[in-house]
Amino acid sequence: MSDNISYTTEEIAKLLKISKLTVYDLIKKGELPSYRVGKQMRVDAIDLEAYKQRTKGIKIAARPIVVDPLVPFNPSASTNGLRPIVITGQDISLDVLANHIEKTISGVRPLRSFVGSLDSLISMYRGESDIVSTHLLDGDTGEYNLPYIRKLLVGSSYLVVNLLLRWAGFYVQQGNPHQIRGWNDLKRQGIRLANREKGSGARVLLDEQLRLHGIQPNQIQGYASEESNHLGVAGKVSSGEADVGVGIEKAASIVSNVEFIPLIQERYDLVMMRKPANRIWIEHVIQILKSDAFQNELRAIPGYDLSLTGQVLYET
Template identity: 50%
Template sequence: MILKDERSYTTEEIARLLKVSKLTVYDLINKGELPAYRVGRQNRIDSIDLENYINSSKNKSMNKRSNTNDTPSDVVRSIKDAVIISGQDITLDILADSIKLEGFKSLRDYNGSLNSLISMYNGKCTIVSTHLFDGDTKEYNIPFIKRILTGHSYMVINLVSRWAGFYVKPGNPKKIKTWEDLTNLNVTIINREKGSGARVLLDEQIRIRNISPKELKGYYNEETNHFSIATAVAQGIADVGIGIEKASKIVDVDFIPLIKESYDLVIIKSEEQSDLIQSLLKILNSSEFKKKINTIDGYDISKTGTVIFETN
């Protein structure tokens, strides 16, 4: 494999290069075997560190074939035994650290809400976060969870509440205030990827207003997180994007609040996960955890730890 020394790679790119899952890459990073650093919300790995890891793995394979600590099956087992938390919000990183302190191994998977629920249905996630707006009921999360996790027993617990709305340029020069304003021919939007909560929010809001995606200029231009959306607006790539309030406090854009969304956690109920569920409820209802969340602008913790819905 030939790598350019000046390059750095995302976890997704590393997974493709090594032909492994993203969770395997996260596990290698958590173990310290693959050095990484943060740029915004993403892990980055320098090409020289990837090259060193590959060479080190080759040497281990040749010199320590009898050492079971280096077998691929152990990596798979390590991931299987871990608590996999899926979602993109910074509060989930705080939760992952708290779960580790309770004696569980935790890994992060940075998937959107809809894709996270589908992964849970397929047994690939332990805890998923959701902020999915249903236009017919005007509810968050429960309608989607009921449809996707059919046949499963689960619990839905509030993590935080937060405002979702429009990112616009300072001063809002295009006077964008409503969902209908997005159809203005002089307005260009930047969209989130399919499966994300922000994308579902937009799609549901235009659906119930009988607005076609084709009426929205820029609808098919996508970014993969709130900060990238806000940055695209700040840089003039788009006039408006949908996201949460927190990103607007970091990027130089104005925020137009539209809806208070419930950002909830879902966990499958089973005898094997009873200890984890108790630890999760303990963490979410602890003053220490709430104090950490409260230090970050843009979150409402008044319902944190509240069980929103639970199957029998």
């Protein structure tokens, strides 16, 4: 088997017939050595084969592990001498954060997992992620994130830090031909929706607003049609396959023939588990969030409000 062959996490999941989250768990535990190329995590074929042989009870010599003094040595959590930090979410700001972590914190390797807010919190509860991003609206209180975090991470020790504020709202075609302005317009006959997948922040926002406005999902044409990201929703609107979709402002600036109608400013927060082994890198992450270098890079991206960035909003 050639040492030059490598696989993505999706390919590993298919080859082993397991979920992608299980792949991340194997990587986090150090059972599958990995590295990052751009936005992708990759596993070399030789390491995949070694893992398969070990599961069959065949002893394979492990690759050498270099211990960094920044990270308390834990063989089950080491990958090629680096402690992997799985960061969940889809916003580009998380890629910027991952780059800063890689450049400024020694002994760790940031890995990206592109999953929605609810799935991110569940993965943290299962011990499968380290930095979780979330933007979940509780319609009854108007509060973002904390009601969900408290319920899902009950009994855990964690802290919640703001990453940024951003606008969420409607994508409509240029010129807004259907004159869609607010949530009640979704009741109108013939309005076609491009929806997000269950568990995403945009889907939770929509479902909470439908509940508060007394709109039944089965009243809306296209409610069952799901896209996995904001660009997918905006693309459906742009092509005329849908009249409206819910998402963030940035996607509308990327996709042609799409106009954005702001409806709510959402708080996009990070959650990190407070464990002795995490203490040092968490301190460094907060320093990065507050740094001029990180914030200046985000300021170059339209649509972000950094007035709360780096503030600890809640901790247990």
